[in-house]
Structure formats: C-alpha cells, structure tokens
Amino acid sequence: MSVRLRVERALTGDARVDAGIVSRAIREGHLYAAVDGVATPPAFEFSATDTFGTVRMGDQLSVSGPVTLHVRSNAPEGFTTTLWNGVTPVAVDRRERDFSVTLPAAPAVYWAEVRADGAHAAAPWITSNPIYVRANVAPAAAPERPPAAMSTALFDGRSTAGWHIENDAVSLGSVDVTAQPALRMRFGLASEGAVNQFVALAVDTPNGLAPNDRIAFTARADTPMRVSVQLRTMQTNWERSVYVDKFNHPNRIFFDEFRPVQNGDTHTLSPADVKSVLFVIDTTNTKPGAAGRLWIIEPALEK
Numbered sequence: 116m117s118v119r120l121r122v123e124r125a126l127t128g129d130a131r132v133d134a135g136i137v138s139r140a141i142r143e144g145h146l147y148a149a150v151d152g153v154a155t156p157p158a159f160e161f162s163a164t165d166t167f168g169t170v171r172m173g174d175q176l177s178v179s180g181p182v183t184l185h186v187r188s189n190a191p192e193g194f195t196t197t198l199w200n201g202v203t204p205v206a207v208d209r210r211e212r213d214f215s216v217t218l219p220a221a222p223a224v225y226w227a228e229v230r231a232d233g234a235h236a237a238a239p240w241i242t243s244n245p246i247y248v249r250a251n252v253a254p255a256a257a258p259e260r261p262p263a264a265m266s267t268a269l270f271d272g273r274s275t276a277g278w279h280i281e282n283d284a285v286s287l288g289s290v291d292v293t294a295q296p297a298l299r300m301r302f303g304l305a306s307e308g309a310v311n312q313f314v315a316l317a318v319d320t321p322n323g324l325a326p327n328d329r330i331a332f333t334a335r336a337d338t339p340m341r342v343s344v345q346l347r348t349m350q351t352n353w354e355r356s357v358y359v360d361k362f363n364h365p366n367r368i369f370f371d372e373f374r375p376v377q378n379g380d381t382h383t384l385s386p387a388d389v390k391s392v393l394f395v396i397d398t399t400n401t402k403p404g405a406a407g408r409l410w411i412i413e414p415a416l417e418k
Contacts, residue, residue: 121145144173158189172244193232263417288314306404313397325387333412341400347391
C-alpha cells in the first residue's frame with residue numbers, strides 16, 4: 116500500500132527543498148491511497164470544477180453553482196469507480212477510465228474509490244482524499260468587547276528606550292528603530308539542535324499592567340511565522356501566539372486570552388503583577404538556525 120502525492124512542482128533532488136514540497140502536499144491533502152499489491156503503478160486524478168475554477172483533492176469550493184467531478188485513472192480492465200458524497204454514492208460502478216459527473220449546487224464532501232473485480236473486490240484499489248464544497252457562511256462573530264477608552268504607548272516612536280533583547284547563550288538578536296517608525300528586531304536562532312533557543316524583544320513594566328485589559332500592536336516579518344507574545348510575572352510567563360506575515364497586520368490581545376507557558380500551572384494572571392512584555396521567537400514555532408526580522412509598530416496598553 117502507498118500514499119501518492121500531487122505535488123505543486125517537480126522534486127529537485129535537494130532534500131531540504133523537496134521536504135518542503137512534500138510536506139505542503141500532505142498538509143493540503145493533495146493525496147490518495149493505493150493498494151499496490153492489487154495493481155501497480157497507479158495513476159489517478161480527481162478534480163471538481165464550478166464557475167470559479169477547478170480544485171483537486173484536499174481543496175475546497177464554495178457553493179456557487181453546479182459542480183462537475185472529473186476522474187481519470189489507469190485502472191485495469193474490469194475495475195470500477197464510485198463517487199461518493201459523504202456516505203451517499205453519486206455515481207456507481209463506472210467502468211470508464213476518464214469520465215465526468217455534474218451535480219447540483221449544495222454543500223458536499225466528494226471522494227472517489229476504484230475497486231478491482233474478482234478476488235480483490237472487497238477492498239478499494241484507490242481511495243481519494245475528499246474535495247469539499249462548503250456553504251458561504253460567515254464565521255461566528257467573536258464576543259463583543261468594548262472599544263478601548265484609553266491607550267498608553269509602550270514605544271516613543273524615536274528610540275529603543277525601555278526596550279532590550281533577551282536571548283539564550285548561543286542565539287543572537289538586536290533591535291533598532293526604523294523610519295516608519297517601528298521597532299525592528301533582527302534574530303538568529305542557533306542551529307545546534309533544539310536546545311530551547313530563543314530571541315525576545317522585551318520591555319519592562321515595573322509598575323505592572325493594571326488597570327489595562329489588553330495589548331495592541333501592528334506586526335510584520337520578512338517571512339510568515341508565529342510569534343509568542345508573553346507577559347512575565349515573578350511566578351511564570353503567560354503566552355498568546357499570533358501569526359505574522361509580510362504585511363502589516365494589527366493585533367489586539369485581551370489579557371484573559373493569555374495562558375501559562377508551563378502546562379498545569381495553577382496561578383491566575385494578575386495584570387498588576389506583570390513585570391515585562393515580550394515578543395518571543397523560539398523553537399516552539401521556528402526551526403533552529405532560522406534568521407530574520409520582525410517589526411513591531413505602535414505597541415500600546417489599552418483599557
């Protein structure tokens with residue numbers, strides 16, 4: 116038995132590059148399973164097309180009109196293909212190697228299987244990953260939070276006053292101010308295996324964060340990544356991760372969204388006890404040896 120991937124581009128022969136290509140195909144569900152003991156080598160394609168375009172296994176369409184499912188394989192003579200919507204068959208025992216079926220607009224989870232005849236008919240020869248057709252439903256709104264009435268800047272817009280870099284013994288970091296203005300952190304995690312490497316951009320808050328109830332900032336990085344925003348007390352660190360990409364994106368995190376860094380910690384976060392705010396890049400979300408830049412713009416405490 117094997118898992119066959121539909122990769123975005125041809126493999127290069129460079130293991131580091133090819134690992135990324137293969138990993139993305141797996142994460143995106145661009146794959147099918149085949150029982151090579153029945154027939155080999157398998158060749159199989161499964162796609163869905165509507166008025167907006169064509170997608171393949173692991174992908175998603177919105178409900179926008181009829182959907183045409185297309186199957187192509189090198190199934191031997193006598194093999195049959197069945198198309199399913201969940202547990203309901205929508206095309207049964209098709210013997211063509213190349214065929215299409217058009218179905219009405221509706222939410223669905225389409226997938227395909229190809230079966231042999233005779234002694235091997237009990238188990239599918241090929242089982243595809245699904246193609247999803249989902250209704251255009253707006254995501255559930257987050258609970259309403261009152262808008263901030265007051266804001267206290269953590270960055271003066273001119274200097275790194277109050278800000279500093281923290282890092283482990285083998286990683287490197289620095290901070291400066293750009294013309295935007297923004298705090299720019301340069302980081303380089305050591306490549307010596309995973310030994311809890313980290314680089315953090317930190318500002319001390321000796322008077323605590325009370326009476327504020329949230330922190331706001333805009334961030335971007337020179338490569339998409341996750342950053343751990345942390346609040347440090349004398350007892351522990353509290354963390355909430357955010358996704359950062361190449362474009363400025365505003366963030367607003369309420370203190371009740373932070374969780375203890377150490378699982379099982381029974382302390383309760385008290386904003387008055389927070390002594391530092393940190394923007395942390397570590398091996399929880401970033402590979403050892405990674406280097407780059409992170410911009411933090413207009414960080415502020417709000418209430």
